[in-house]
Amino acid sequence: METMNFALVGVGGQGVLLASDILAEVGVQAGFDVKKSEVHGMAQRGGSVLSQVRWGDKVYAPLVGKGEVDFLVSFELLEGLRWLELLKKGGIAIVNDQRLPPLAVSSGGMEYPSQERIDKALSQASKEYHIVPALAKAQELGTERATNVVLLGALSNHLDVAEEHWLKVVEERVPKKYVELNRKAFAAGREL
């Protein structure tokens, strides 16, 4: 098969790493050769974060070039735009509707892109895009921290991988007392 490439992007501290871990393990559960790259260190302190996951018959490198990503999952609106170049023609973008203004915006020097510009850019760059209220759904369930699992639920709708694989990995990767909450978060994501 052609390798399936995912890019998960957001702001350091949003839970991008854990989400990409789960996505990688789901790929293994579903029987693929999987490679993943992630960023540690400096960028984790509130910088832009990119993690790439690749599923395929045989995958060598953990990195994906521009124009090669099938699914761009963004934890933040502006970051979703920043990494649009990664999307391949016919790629799909799933974007959390959260806005985290960078310093240049919060100090008033620059503007956060308007909803109109966001929609325009996303529609030009992707075959289809979904701006989803993942943060709000997670908050409804009681914690912002489940935003990443809500987003994975939304992504799972586009993939032919059994739900049980997803739930198994989610259960393994989150602390015991949060398993039920994350199951609900995943289900909420699937409904988005």
Add this chain to the structure above:
Amino acid sequence: MDAFGCVRRCFAIGALAARNHLLGELRQEVLLGNEAIARGIVESGCHVVASYPGTPSSEILPAVVRFKKELGLATHVEWSINEKVAYEVALAASYTGKRGAVIMKQVGLNVAADPLMSSAYTGVKGGFVIICCDDPGPHSSQTEQDTRFFAMFAKVPALDPSSPREAKEMVKAAFELSEKHRMPVILRPAIRVSHARQNITFLPVQELERPADFEKDPGRWAATPPFRYILHKELNKKLASIEEEFEKSELNACDEGQDHTLGFIAGGTSYSVLTDTLRELGLDGRFPILKIGTPHPLPQKLVADFVAGCNQVLILEEPDAVIELQVLDKHKVLGRHNGVVPSAGELTPEVISQIVTAEMDKLGLELPPETDTRELATLVADLDLPVRRPRLCPGCMHRAAFFAMKRVLGSNAIYPSDIGCYTLGLNLKAVDTCLDMGGAVTIASGLYQAYHQDGKDVPIAATIGDSTFLHAGVPALANAVHNQARFILIILDNSITAMTGMQPTADSGILADGRQGQRVAIKDLVRACGVGFIEEMDPYRVRDFEALVKRAREYSRQPDGGIAVLIAKRPCVLYDPTPLQENPVRVAVTEECDGCQYCQLAFECPALVLNEALDRVVIDRRICVNCGVCIEACPKECIVEA
């Protein structure tokens, strides 16, 4: 839709193939490259493992601890005070016949260069492996240096893995090679191996009965220069026989190809990226690729034979031209020496794709229409998105200390700083230099001498983290005191090595495996260096801390004064949020705020946000941690306790 349907069909086939694969009895887990390396260390029966944290190497030692605990092993693990110390602790284990491993990032080997050079001559007894992670990019380092050059410099072998799985296998190969030839061996994973994830099979641990047995041999372990000459000749012989062994080693492999108009030599991540790139261009299996897993010593005959069989050979490796430099006859070689491959930065899929495409053009090969990303590039560029720089966290105690320091000393003072989260004090204009580990103290010292010579008194305030102070700041401080330098040194003690992922420091007394060890108090060390002014305070008490900075400045100027050390002490908010939770100070911005933004510029907390509609600053409640320190950051007293 078509492409997608095709992908879905193939999913089922892939799933079937791998299900069979998974039926094997051995346990598998998706591991980070660094965790796979740790598994390799443990499976090799290694007895002593020492490290100093640094991206991209920091996750190896904690994973060794994990496997040691799971398997109930007696492995000694330690976070050493610095890389030189770690190197020598693990090396000594090898003197006794046990296996030792030392782990660090690439610039850590600069610190451990002294024992590396010397131990190459003395050789080792038990297997001794140096795991040194490179950072092409660089992503989180001050240089893009290539550890394989260090291997050449020290005349020791280097192994270069291209994937987490291979990295684990190479750990074992490295121990065997080290033991066979009785010399240190370097494993050089680059960041895309260390921080990649892959499915890894767990194998049983090799049980090595190795009671410590140090055999006295002064001609080796205490060799004087005449003996060193002999050891150098011995080292040259070892290296020649290792090169001979590498000629036939399975660590190097050739992927056959029919078309010999071009061949590739590649190692490490570049090999993986090249293989994927050729496949995406529809050139899978067309050109031969020589994969080099042993970049030093380079198997010269293997390489020469490969080059002889091709019209031209393109060499892809990172971050520098180590294989290329060793190739004796370069007239067919394309690489960095003739500008085909860029000499700085990471060889990402885009870069390699561009290089390969350009060479295919020259060969007149028609490629499938390349995915044209120019349109999207223009689209994104036109959006003119604001960059998102890393910043100190809301509630970070470094911010409070920087703010107080700057408010007292102003912008004419010079602020040498160091390596750690607090380098982000750059955003507050509170960091003027960042050279290397411990550089804050030495640069402050040298700056003082340079100005003092001219009879000038310029305020100098250096900042250094707790772990960095212990790493290289102590000798620097002793030197500064001894040589009568005068400056303020603020030790930012947040009780943890935060930037690299919360490793405990010697000051906390906590050991790598979580047990309590002997505490080494920073304050006692400072006192022992002969410093006459030492004060410790929580920098959240901004006014009091400012008063301390003033006193410190006075002390550094008075006739009987000298270096003044302030220890700013408060736990990292990420590591230990309890003091904040126990004593939250909820703040609000009053309507009197005129939107002057002094707080944003001088205090730079991400939770202070300008609301343009209201034309004043507001608190972003989602990220505010209720530290209350920003009350001090408004000169017009518009930030108040709510």
